[in-house]
Amino acid sequence: MWRNCSRHLSSRHEKVQSVSFRIKVQSRRRFSTSPAQSDKQFNILFLGHDEFSCLVLRELYAAQDVWKQLDLVTNPDKWVGRRSSRLAVSPLKLLGESLKLPIHLIPHEKSDFKHWMPPLLYSEPPGPGSPQNVIITASFGRILPFRILKLFPENNRLNVHPSLLPAYRGGAPLHYAILNDEKETGVCVVQMLKRSEGIDTGPIWGSRKMPLPADITTPELGRTLAVEGGQLLVSVLRDMISGTAKSVPQPKDAVAPTAPLISYRDSLIDFTSMTAPEIVRRHRAISHQRPLTAFLQSIKTLQVHSPSVVKSPPIFAPTIPGRARFSKPDNSLLIRCAGDTVLNVPRVKQEGKALLNARDWWNGAKSLGLVQNNEISFDSPNDVELYPEVEVRYFFLIGPLFFASA
Secondary structure, three states: EEEEEEEEOEEEEEOEEEEEEEEEOOOOOOOOOOHHHHHHHEEEEEOOOOHHHHHHHHHHHHOOEEEEOOOOOOEEOOOOOOOOOEEOOOOOHHHHHHHHEEEEEEOOOOHHOOOOOHHHOOOOOOOOOOOEEEEEHHHHHHOOOOHHHOOOHHHEEEEOOOOOOOOOOOOOOHHHHHHHOOEEEEEEEOOOOOOHOOOOOOOOOEEEEEEEOOEEEEHHHHHHHHHHHHHHHHHHHHHHHOOOOEEEEEOHHHHHHHOOOOOOOHHOOOOOOOOOHHHHHHHHHHHOOOOEEEEOOOOOOOEEEEEEEEEOOOOOOOOOOEEEEEOOOOOEEEEEEEEEEEEEEEEEEEOOEEEEEHHHHHHHHHEEOOOOOEEEEEOOHHHHOOOOOEEEEEOOOEEOOOOOOO
C-alpha cells in the first residue's frame, strides 16, 4: 500500500523545512489475531528522544499485535559544540529509520512547539467511529499542551515514567532515587493530564517494582527500567484491547519526594557537610552529565573522578573535613568528609588543565603552593560565587550520537 509521509530537513545554516512524499510500504509480519482483536489495534503516536525512549520503542515495536500504525515524533538534528562543529542526532530518529517507521520532527524552538500539530491521522478529536489512537511519551523532554492531549481519548494518553509514582514526579526520577539511597524503585505507565492538573499525577495503568542495586549508575538504571517499562506498556495496551485494563488514581494528598531537573549546583561538593557515601552516590547519579566539582582555596575548581569510600582510613588520613592528603600506597587523594568519613579520589581535573592521576596533580599542586603541611584545603561552595545555574535534562548516553541538551 501507499502511505503519505512528511519529513523535516535541515542544514547547518537553514531553518527546518517540511517535505511531503509518498512511499510504498511492504506488508509486515504480525502475530495471528482474531478479526475482532485486529479491529481494536491502535494507531500509536510515540514521542521520545534518547536511549530510554529507544529501549521502550523496541519493546513496543516487537509487539505488533497491539498496533497497526506506529509513528515517531522526536527532535530535529542540531549543530552543537564549539563553532557548531558536531551534529547531534536524536537516537530515536536513528532507530526509527532503521525500523522504517514514519518519523516526524518537532521544531527546534520551544516557542514554535506551541503551534506544532501531530500528523493528520492524529489531528482530529476523538468521536464516534474515530480510529483507536494512542499517544505515548517516554523521556520526550517536553510537556504536551492540552490542545494535543485532547486529540486522544482520555485513557489513551500514556507516559512511561521511571519511578514508583507518586514518588519522584518530575524530570530526573532516576537521579534522585540514587541520590536518596532508595532501596527500591520501578516504572509506571501513567495517564497524562492537563498541565494545570499536575505533572505525573494522573491515574496509573500499570507499575513494576525492582530492587535498586547499591552500585548502579543513572544510565544503567535507565536502561533497566526502559526495558521493564516497554514490557509494561505492551501489557497495558493488550489489556486495553481485551477490555481488562484498569487504572488506579494517585492519592491527591500524597506527600512524596520530587525529582526536579539536575542543575549545575547539584554537581558541587561540600566536603564539610557531605559524607563520603553521599558523594559517591552523587557521582553515580549525575557524573554522566556533569563531573562532581569541588573548590580549592585558590578559587580554582577541581573535578573529582572515580571516587570511592575508604572503609578503613589509614592513620595518616586528614582529620579535618575539607582537607586532603596524597596517599602513596593508593596513588590517590584521601579527603576527609562529614560524618568522620574519608573519600578516595584516584583522578582529578583542575580548572583549565587536563585530567590527571592524583600523583601527577599533587606534584603540580605542590609547585603552585597549594600544599601546606602536606595537606590541601577545600572551600565550601557556599563561600564561592557560582556561575549561573544550567538545567540539564535526563537524556542517556548512546555512544557518539548523544549530546546533553539544556
